[in-house]
Amino acid sequence: MRPILKPLLLLLALPLLAACEYEGAAFIVNGNKDENISLVREQRWFWSSEVDQAVVVSRMPTCMRRHDIKSGVAGSVKMEVFEAGSSLWALKQGKNWYLASTEKCEFQRWAEPPDEPPGRLVGTFSRKNDKLEFIPADKPAKPIRPVEE
Numbered sequence: 057m058r059p060i061l062k063p064l065l066l067l068l069a070l071p072l073l074a075a076c077e078y079e080g081a082a083f084i085v086n087g088n089k090d091e092n093i094s095l096v097r098e099q100r101w102f103w104s105s106e107v108d109q110a111v112v113v114s115r116m117p118t119c120m121r122r123h124d125i126k127s128g129v130a131g132s133v134k135m136e137v138f139e140a141g142s143s144l145w146a147l148k149q150g151k152n153w154y155l156a157s158t159e160k161c162e163f164q165r166w167a168e169p170p171d172e173p174p175g176r177l178v179g180t181f182s183r184k185n186d187k188l189e190f191i192p193a194d195k196p197a198k199p200i201r202p203v204e205e
Contacts, residue, residue, distance in 0.1 A: 076102050077130050079188045080112075081181055083137055083145075090116040091158050093145060095135055095181045097128060097188060105130045111147065111156060111163060119161035126152050134182050137190075139175040146174050 077099040085091040094112040107128045114120040126149070133149075140146040143159040146166065153166035179192040 076100070077107055081188045081190045083179060083181070083190045085143075085158055090114075093137065093147075093156050093158065095133070095188065095190075096122070097133065099130050107133075111154065113156045113158055113161040113163050115158045115161060121161040121163065123163040125149070125154060125165075131183070133188060134180060136173075136180050137178050138173045139178050141175070145178075148173070 077097055080094050080096040082092045082094040085093070092114050094114070096110045096112060097107045098109075099107045107130050108124070109126065109128050110122050110124050112120065112122045128149070135147055135149040138146040138148070140155065143157055145156045145158070146169070147154040147156060148169075153169035154163065155166050156163045177193045179190055181188065181190050183189070184191060
């Protein structure tokens with residue numbers, strides 16, 4: 057009877073674990089899959105709304121590093137990504153700003169960010185269709201050229 061008890065307990069615990077959030081999404085830099093910035097979210101306990109978050113900065117095959125950031129809330133996420141220079145990206149989540157360099161996979165909290173974003177918005181990590189995704193910013197409309205005679 058005892059060998060059946062352990063699998064039965066694991067089976068009963070499965071629905072509780074299913075409520076946990078464990079997902080990630082990547083911003084692919086310039087269409088190059090080897091260079092990206094990813095947001096990873098892990099909810100350790102189903103009864104807690106706290107979600108551990110990390111940013112993974114990668115430029116393969118040179119480097120890939122995971123950096124823990126401030127915890128988030130389950131089911132809710134918004135992190136904006138701005139172009140801040142050559143291979144440099146500014147990430148904003150709420151009042152928290154971070155700088156990520158894909159050149160050497162460096163990352164730091166930005167203690168004194170400027171009042172205005174440092175560059176153009178390239179996209180946002182957000183939930184879409186109940187899934188974490190990187191949603192690119194809308195591209196500016198191309199002007200319509202008149203037909204040449």
